[in-house]
Amino acid sequence: MARPREFDLEQALERAMQKFWAQGYEATSLDDLCDATGLGRSSLYAAFGDKRGIYLRALAHYEEAAVKRITATLHASASPLDAIRAFVKRIIDDIVAGPGRRGGFFGNCAAELARQDRAAASQVKAGIERVQAIFQNALLKAQRAGELPREADTGAIAAFLVSGIQGLRLVGKANPERKTLENIAKVMLRCIEH
Amino acid sequence: MARPREFDLEQALERAMQKFWAQGYEATSLDDLCDATGLGRSSLYAAFGDKRGIYLRALAHYEEAAVKRITATLHASASPLDAIRAFVKRIIDDIVAGPGRRGGFFGNCAAELARQDRAAASQVKAGIERVQAIFQNALLKAQRAGELPREADTGAIAAFLVSGIQGLRLVGKANPERKTLENIAKVMLRCIEH
DNA sequence: CCTGTTATGGACTGCATGGTTCATAATTCA
């Protein structure tokens, strides 16, 4: 029973996330966030509390989007293992092309904040575990389809793939050469070859 | 023919590096650096130019120390492959114990700066390549000793190991649980098994 | 149409930051 909010909260979160993703937490100022979202400080403050609040919400927003996207990608192909291979290939393409060079938001957050910010750390941890579970589901599906040996430790392989992708993205930041990245991916993906 | 410098440049660099390593570039203030080194701003400024100059020199300092340490570690055992396994195990121990949770300096730098700071990026790239070369040497030695198949692509495996270790360290920041890390390492090290 | 309530934008605040300056101390060479 008063003046209603004039902006779309989700859209603002999406734009704030993009800025944080590209620049990191410390390097992104409130003015940056105002510019990115088109909102005033008061609106941001009223909606999210403070800068850290915006970041944490942006992180959650990313998690939802990432989970959705990865789930879809890993189910896109009939063969789960092919889907995983395509997923990794896509990451390399993004790094080489440029936009992927900002890394993943989880990885960036872990690198910058995780040691100091417990809330951020546990949120990243939870996010990583969800992604890991999606990978494991794909691996289990592959197992049922006979693509992967019965005795394969799908949990460990999933954890490894997620970790390996983090490494790939990190190396890609300093060295975005396709050859190097493909070499890494080649060895990495051996864990899902028969 | 004038007043000589009163402090040890290498020691100052080492201490500055430790601070940058633990906190990152942005989050480390000049006052932090003065505290850590015990020097005044003028001395730091005269010796290194500015904050970025200190960082870049600290990065180079780290590179030398890391190259020396890794070389020694990978030659510590009679079996190069055992040395690599021990190296990874050691990283996990460090993460679980706490100090390893700050990550590696190269990785941290890549995550924070590489996209924006070309000098930092190329320095990290060069450093990573040196480390990679050390790993490759160990792998070549293993090949000569018959521990590793002749047809193994030592360059690719070396690149993969370096990348994989970055991923391990990054995941360890958000989730320093031994079990998870050992699962990752287990799959990762399969690339050098029989 | 009026009243209570909330959203908004811009101005403002105090503080920490990176960088600079300068007077002084320490040292060398003549």
Next chain:
DNA sequence: TGAATTATGAACCATGCAGTCCATAACAGG
């Protein structure tokens, strides 16, 4: 011993920062 030179530390500066405040605008319910 004294002139020239350089290192040092403390004070200083402008800037950018996160966070706050307030006057005003926009709405809802009566």
